[in-house]
Amino acid sequence: MPTSEIQLLFDLGLIVMAAAAFAFIGKVIRVPSLVGYIIAGIFIGPILQWVQIDHSLELISELGIALLLFLVGLELSLKKIRDLGKVGLILGVFQITLTGASAFILATALGVAPIASIFIAGTLTFSSTVVVIKLLDKKGEMRRLYARISVALFLAQDIVIIIALTVLSGLGAEADFELGGIIKNVAAAFGGMTILLLVVLFSARYVLPLPFRWAANSPDTLFIWALCWCFLIVLLAHQFHLSLEIGAFLGGIAIAQLPIHGDLHRRLHPLMTFFIAIFLVTLGIRMEFGHLTTIWPIAISLCAFVLLAKPLIVFFILARMRFSEYTAFQTAIATAQVSEFSFILLALGASAGLISSEIVSLGGLVGILTIAASSYMILYSERLYEMLQATGLLRYFGAIQRPDAEADCKWSNHIVVVGMNALGREIVARLNQNGESVLAIDTDPKKLEGLMPATTIIGNVEYESLVDEFALHKAKLVVSALQIEDVNHLLAYRCRNAGVPCAIHAFDVSMVEDLLDLGTAYLLMPAMDGVVRQRQVMHTEGVIEK
Known part of the structure; x- marks a missing residue:
């Protein structure tokens, strides 16, 4: 095996092992895993010099960023924020304008x-969709009003930054920066962006639903098709x-509009x-420490802006929009952090010769510090709110004090039926007739048709995120009609831990x-019940004696 390939495997192995080690250490000392990952990189990179970013690792890193942005796009389902689209637009316009102008004035000063x-x-204005969603998901608050407003805001930000990346892609590595060449390249980039966007929207509406619906009952096929679609749009x-990041992000947004996006996510x-x-x-x-002695005072000031001034701007706007203080x-x-897109923005600016490596290092340092600090702020935001509320400082912003009407968890005292085979569909039909609140779950969208008024979810109950989604702890009963032994055991185990009674299909006596x-x-034992019923009929007809 060539030395370069061995080195690549060695570097990837070190990256994964360092991430695992520092995530474990972080768990022990209660440091967010995201912070642990950053520290791991600094430890094996600038400090110990074990890993250097060469061409091969650069390609792997770029591929990883593209797939990460594909998954970010997958989070942005318009259906989730349909009721907050206007809020996201208004908040986005004012937040981007005020934050961008303030950050420009500060940097110039x-x-x-x-x-x-x-x-x-641009680096300071935008926030990280992936970091925030990861942390809010960890807190179990993705359904809260503030979380949905945040996602709506991030969607507005992402639209703006995609436009900025398109402009930079048009500039490319143009060395002479002649006006005619710049206009031609930027116009070509926007033309390509328009065509790509039309292809993505058309596909999301008319092309993708049928094949992805067909593939939904096969986890492996669905997974491969999603990645195939991602790389197809990247190629276009x-x-x-x-930039390939634009393609990956748009590819994710297209799939996010499909009914199966939740299960795929x-x-x-x-x-x-x-x-x-x-x-x-x-x-x-x-991270390069060579520029640290010259950039650290500026970096501290910019970090303070991101962690303090930027949230204050958002708080002020939402207070004026009559949202509650909380x-x-x-x-x-x-x-209160910078976006993953910001690093791409800086890299494209440097490749176009618009900014120096020192500015890239400055933006990178601010990104690392703010992502680390905001991880704590988000995870402990409740305590932070209580502390500031006790001081009375928040009242000066004029936000209303009464709580906003939260979208309460719609699942309570409901019956969950898993597996829409003949047995499962019959159980759902009987429960519907009895007026129960029923939630039917299956991995195949076709099997969920015709079950109204029951609510249906496409998904696999092996995933804990789905269990959280249908509020297992609030269910009245969980019924599994599945003929998959391991899944039935897992479901029974989770029901026991949640204190919820369950009825499981014991399709084999050994279970x-x-x-x-x-x-x-x-225990649902239709085969055994059938034998008993058959014996009763035969006895009634005089075929056998009692």
Whole structure:
């Protein structure tokens, strides 16, 4: 095996092992894993010099960023934020304008050149969708109002930054910066972007639903098709001379509009966790301390802006929009970091010769510090809110004090039926007739048709995120009609831990003892019931004696 390939495997192995080690250490000392990943990168990179970013690792890193942005796009379902689209638009316009202008003024006042100040302002203005969603998902608050407002804001931000990346892709590495050449290249980039966007929207509406619906009952097929679609759009983006990150992001947004996007997101969640780790570790590895002595005073000032001024701007806007103090505060805290797109913005600016490596290092340092600090702020936002509320400082912003009407968990005292085979569909039909609140779950969308008024979810109950989604702890009963032994055991185990009675399909007599040990309340044994019923009929007809 060539030396370069051995070195690549060695570097990847070190990155993964360092991420795992520092995530474990972080768990022991209660440091967020995202912070641990960044520290791991700094440790094996600038400090120990074990890993250097060479061409091969650069390609792997770029591929990881593309897939990460594909997963970010997959989070942005318009259906989720349909009721908050206007809020996201208004908040986005004012937040981007005020934050960008303030950041530009601050950077200029700190002695940064005007062109570089524009890039610094862009870096500070946008927030990280992937980091915030990861942390809010960990807190179990993705359904809260402030979380949905945050996602709506991030969608507005992402639209703006995609436009900025399109402009930079048009500039490319143009050395002479002649006006005619710049206009031609930028116009070509926007033309390609328009065509790509039309292809994505058309496909999401008319092309993708049928094949993805067909593939939904096969987890492996669905997974491969999603990645195939991602790379197809990346290839189209490359043909139009756009950055691959734009293509990956738009590919994710297209799939996010499909009915199966929730199930696909759950399947890809481990992959997202992996690429977040790779992204943050390589971010730490890229950290250059050569410029540290000159940039650290500016970096501290910019970090203070991101962690304090930027949330204050968002808090002020939401207060003026008549949201409650709590919602405005929690949304504001969620914006206190820079976006993963910001690193791409800086890289493209440097490749176009618009900014120096020192500015890239400055933006990278601010990104690392703010992502690390905001991880704590988001995870402990409740305590932070209580502390500031006790001081009375938040009242000066004029936000209303009464709580906003939260979208309460719609699942309570409901019956969950898993597996829409003949048995499962019959159970759902009978429960519907009895007027029960029924939630039917299956991995195949076709099997969920015709079950009204029951609510249906496409998904696999093996994923804990789906269990959280249908509020297992609030269910009245869980019924599994599945003929998959391992899944039935897992479901029975989770029901026991949640204190919810369950009825499990014991399709084989050998399962009975294990299911009873797991605390199963009811055993569904249609085969055994059929034998008993058959014996009763035969006795009635005089075929056999009692």
